[in-house]
Every structure is written in structure tokens, then in C-alpha cells.
Amino acid sequence: MLPEASCKYGYEECKATADWLLDHAPVQPLVGIVCGSGLGGLADMLKDQKVFSYSDIPNFPQSTVCGHAGRLVFGTLKGQPCVCMKGRFHLYEGYPIEKITMPIRVFKLMGVETVILTNAAGGLNQDYKVGDIMIIKDHINLPGFAGRNPLCGPNDERFGTRFPCMSDAYDRKLRQLALDVGQELGYSHFLREGVYCVLGGPSFETIAECRMLNRLGADAVGMSTVHEVIVARHCGMRVFALSLISNQAVMDYSSEDKANHEEVLQTGEHRSQQLVKLVSTIVTSVDQHRRGESTKSQH
Numbered sequence: 493m494l495p496e497a498s499c500k501y502g503y504e505e506c507k508a509t510a511d512w513l514l515d516h517a518p519v520q521p522l523v524g525i526v527c528g529s530g531l532g533g534l535a536d537m538l539k540d541q542k543v544f545s546y547s548d549i550p551n552f553p554q555s556t557v558c559g560h561a562g563r564l565v566f567g568t569l570k571g572q573p574c575v576c577m578k579g580r581f582h583l584y585e586g587y588p589i590e591k592i593t594m595p596i597r598v599f600k601l602m603g604v605e606t607v608i609l610t611n612a613a614g615g616l617n618q619d620y621k622v623g624d625i626m627i628i629k630d631h632i633n634l635p636g637f638a639g640r641n642p643l644c645g646p647n648d649e650r651f652g653t654r655f656p657c658m659s660d661a662y663d664r665k666l667r668q669l670a671l672d673v674g675q676e677l678g679y680s681h682f683l684r685e686g687v688y689c690v691l692g693g694p695s696f697e698t699i700a701e702c703r704m705l706n707r708l709g710a711d712a713v714g715m716s717t718v719h720e721v722i723v724a725r726h727c728g729m730r731v732f733a734l735s736l737i738s739n740q741a742v743m744d745y746s747s748e749d750k751a752n753h754e755e756v757l758q759t760g761e762h763r764s765q766q767l768v769k770l771v772s773t774i775v776t777s778v779d780q781h782r783r784g785e786s787t788k789s790q791h
């Protein structure tokens with residue numbers, strides 16, 4: 493008998509949701525995008541959209557956070573079929589961890605091969621500025637240290653192996669592609685590569701916590717993404733993730749700065765155009781990349 497939590501958002505529920513969406517969606521997506529706080533504008537880049545409210549999708553959780561609209565958008569980007577979550581779920585909303593990550597498994601069951609995740613994060617690295625975009629090269633799953641991992645519970649082999657590797661979580665080729673694309677677009681001066689640390693939230697970090705996280709090797713701190721990444725890698729999807737440095741984490745006792753959600757949303761608005769351009773160019777290049785790879789493998 494399986495523990496109750498693992499049955500509620502298990503394979504059958506994810507499959508039912510994926511099948512329902514595929515029945516109603518205009519395209520079968522190959523790329524899945526998750527929009528971070530204030531970054532919902534990313535969904536607007538899709539053409540020929542079909543939009544679903546989360547409340548109309550069977551088994552889907554509901555968004556409760558300002559800056560997360562709660563809509564799933566299907567469409568194409570230069571012919572590449574995509575699905576975009578305009579609104580994600582966080583631990584602090586009170587959802588069980590397997591519910592937060594359920595949409596990622598739905599992506600997989602719809603045929604998504606590459607997942608692109610975005611978030612807003614506080615900058616811990618003293619060289620970072622507000623408005624920088626950090627390509628995530630690795631993460632620290634701090635709740636995981638205390639046993640909060642979305643893969644806890646019985647493992648369903650239909651999704652993946654019991655003990656997935658995470659040292660290669662963030663696809664190296666996609667990271668390089670993003671750096672190349674960023675350079676071509678003239679974004680190198682605000683493009684970084686670093687380590688993202690997830691905390692449970694919803695309270696922002698204390699000064700001592702920020703100092704500790706920075707010493708542990710984190711460049712940015714946030715409240716999402718890592719759980720989705722773990723689930724996406726478990727079921728074999730390629731992952732690329734970006735943090736928008738929406739605020740400087742407060743590291744100094746003489747500082748008067750205070751982290752707040754309004755600033756997070758504002759920075760999202762300011763960088764929205766460049767973020768959309770960067771992600772859309774990456775998505776289009778992912779397709780060329782994929783075609784190139786499959787052409788190569790045929791020879």
C-alpha cells in the first residue's frame with residue numbers, strides 16, 4: 493500500500509490531465525516554459541495562443557500569488573510548439589511538494605522534451621546588480637537537507653529512476669547556447685552564470701541567512717524552481733533555468749534596504765523585453781539544435 497500523499501498526484505492523475513490538455517490544445521508542445529514572479533510577459537511571445545485558466549484544468553493547482561496569473565498558454569514560437577505556465581506554485585502556498593511539481597510531469601506526459609524555468613531571485617553575489625539575468629548552472633536544495641524533496645515517497649519507475657543524478661541538472665549545451673545568444677544580443681554586461689539556492693519562504697531572508705548562503709556558494713536566493721528541476725530531470729527532460737536578480741539580498745547590518753515583493757515585480761517589468769528576447773531566441777535555437785542533432789544521428 494502506497495502512502496496517501498504519493499497517490500493524489502501520481503501517474504494516473506498526471507496522465508488524465510495531460511490527455512485532457514492534448515485533447516483541447518492546438519499543438520503538442522516540445523518546449524515547456526515556467527514564468528517566475530512578474531515574468532508572465534514571456535507567455536505573450538507565443539503565436540496562435542490557446543489559453544486555459546488553471547481552474548478549468550482537471551487536477552491542476554490554483555495560483556495564489558500576485559504576479560502569477562494562473563493560466564496555461566499553448567502556442568508556437570517560430571513554428572516551435574510550446575506550452576507556458578503563467579504562474580507557478582510554491583511551497584509557502586501550503587501545497588504538498590508533489591502538487592507544486594505536478595505540472596512538470598504533465599509537461600512530460602504531453603511530450604515536452606525541454607523545460608525552461610525562470611524565477612525572480614535575490615542577488616547574494618556582491619558583483620551582481622538588480623536587473624542582471626543569471627543562467628543557473630547549479631542549485632542548493634536547502635529544504636532537501638531537511639528531507640523536503642519532491643521525489644520522497646515511493647518511486648514510480650514510469651517517470652524515472654529511484655536515485656536520479658543531479659550533478660548534470662542544468663544542460664551544459666543550453667547554458668552555452670544562452671551565453672552565445674546573450675552575446676549576440678548585446679546582453680553580456682548583465683548576463684551571469686551562477687548557483688541558485690531555494691528556501692521555503694514566504695519570509696525573505698535575514699542578514700545572517702544571506703551571509704551564510706553566500707559563504708555556502710550561492711549566488712542568488714529564491715523560493716522556487718529547484719523542485720521543478722528535480723522532477724524534470726527525474727523524468728528525463730532537458731532543463732534550462734534563469735534567475736532575474738530582482739533585488740539585492742541585504743547582507744549588511746548598516747543597510748536600510750528591505751526586500752519586498754513590489755520591487756520583485758517592478759524589476760520583472762523593467763527587464764521583461766530583454767528576457768523575452770533572450771528566451772525566445774533560445775527556444776528557436778533549441779529547435780535548430782534538436783534538428784541538427786537528429787540529422788546528425790541519421791548519418
Ligand SMILES: O=P(O)(O)O[C@@H]1C[C@H](O)[C@@H](CO)O1
Binds near residue numbers: 582613
Ligand atoms: O516564482 P518565483 O520564484 O519567481 O517567485 C519569487 C519567490 C517568491 O514567490 C516571490 C518573492 O517576491 O518571488
